[in-house]
Amino acid sequence: MLTAVILSALFLLAIVVLLSRKPRRQAEGIPEHKPDYKAILQKEVLFYRQLMEEEKNDFAQKVASFLEKTRIEGIGTEINDKDRVLVAASAIIPIFRFGNWRYKNITNVILYPDTFNHDFQYSEGERNIMGMVGNGFMNGQMILSKSALHHGFREPGGNENTAIHEFVHLLDAADGSVDGIPELLLNNISSLPWIKAMEKEISRIEKGKSDINPYALTNEAEFFAVVSEYFFEKPAKFKEKHPALYEMLDKMFNPENNSIPHSHIKY
Numbered sequence: 001m002l003t004a005v006i007l008s009a010l011f012l013l014a015i016v017v018l019l020s021r022k023p024r025r026q027a028e029g030i031p032e033h034k035p036d037y038k039a040i041l042q043k044e045v046l047f048y049r050q051l052m053e054e055e056k057n058d059f060a061q062k063v064a065s066f067l068e069k070t071r072i073e074g075i076g077t078e079i080n081d082k083d084r085v086l087v088a089a090s091a092i093i094p095i096f097r098f099g100n101w102r103y104k105n106i107t108n109v110i111l112y113p114d115t116f117n118h119d120f121q122y123s124e125g126e127r128n129i130m131g132m133v134g135n136g137f138m139n140g141q142m143i144l145s146k147s148a149l150h151h152g153f154r155e156p157g158g159n160e161n162t163a164i165h166e167f168v169h170l171l172d173a174a175d176g177s178v179d180g181i182p183e184l185l186l187n188n189i190s191s192l193p194w195i196k197a198m199e200k201e202i203s204r205i206e207k208g209k210s211d212i213n214p215y216a217l218t219n220e221a222e223f224f225a226v227v228s229e230y231f232f233e234k235p236a237k238f239k240e241k242h243p244a245l246y247e248m249l250d251k252m253f254n255p256e257n258n259s260i261p262h263s264h265i266k267y
């Protein structure tokens with residue numbers, strides 16, 4: 001009897017030792033080395049390549065800072081520096097012109113190999129979700145399909161970028177409600193013209209007269225996320241096809257280039 005107790009104690013000890021041997025940093029999804037963020041950004045991210053040298057330093061700094069505070073994990077898939085940098089770039093692109101503004105509602109980003117379903121299963125059954133941001137028990141978490149993440153940065157890509165889409169939902173959520181009316185971005189601008197422009201485009205999409213992904217019809221929050229993806233992915237095309245919407249999104253995402261005093265942006 002005593003032998004059995006000792007043996008099982010030893011067995012448990014062995015398990016504990018084996019488990020703790022795995023490098024902690026790696027287990028926590030933090031790379032053990034400091035990757036060359038600028039080299040990866042230069043190779044993979046068009047938005048970054050088009051920045052001025054000084055802005056590139058700023059962008060890379062923000063990517064590094066995001067990755068220090070946010071845990072990126074792969075489930076069912078190995079992830080590498082490129083995956084981490086693409087997630088961080090997707091986070092920074094929408095807020096790049098907002099000074100030191102930071103997301104407050106994100107602690108973890110989980111990458112699944114491919115699309116997943118509502119039960120977070122990625123290997124069988126219905127799989128159509130490319131990304132989601134959590135609320136309730138999922139608060140602070142984002143799930144992304146790794147293949148959709150990569151697809152968003154592939155060139156020449158379409159109008160879509162799943163990861164940017166999800167981070168735009170977080171921006172929208174910063175005022176307490178994910179409703180397609182980002183008060184943070186509409187600061188000191190009446191939200192009425194934005195709501196009107198949204199309604200107008202929604203009716204064009206409904207009539208099949210718009211090249212905006214009909215997923216935008218789901219609700220105002222999805223509309224805002226879908227047009228924002230397009231705005232960042234294909235700015236020239238978006239400006240040409242949707243000049244009024246472009247002007248509004250430009251005011252929201254590039255406040256310094258426009259007439260809103262920078263000091264009026266809430267951080």
Ligand SMILES: [Zn+2]
Pocket residue numbers: 165169221222225
């Ligand atoms: Zn969405």
